[in-house]
Amino acid sequence: MAKPRDEKLTIPEVIEEIGVPLSTFYRWRQLRKGPQAIKLPNGSVRIRRSELDRWMETLEESA
Known part of the structure; x- marks a missing residue:
């Protein structure tokens, strides 16, 4: 079975999911x-789903 591709989220998708203002992000x-991001050649930024999940787990551990 093929491994699903790691979803790449936009910044608006990330801030909506974690519930913070854009300025905070x-x-x-x-x-x-913040979570590690990928900067595409066109200048837009994406965050892998796996990276967002990993980053959120580190916040739980330090809470």
Whole structure:
């Protein structure tokens, strides 16, 4: 069975899911405290579903 591709989320999809303002998300990125992102050649940014899930788990551990 083929392994499903890791979904690539847009920033609006991520902030909707985690429930933070866009400015907060960008501040986290600037401080390197957010999930690791992929910058595409056209300048847009995507976040892998697996990376978002991993990042959220690290937050649970430190809570």
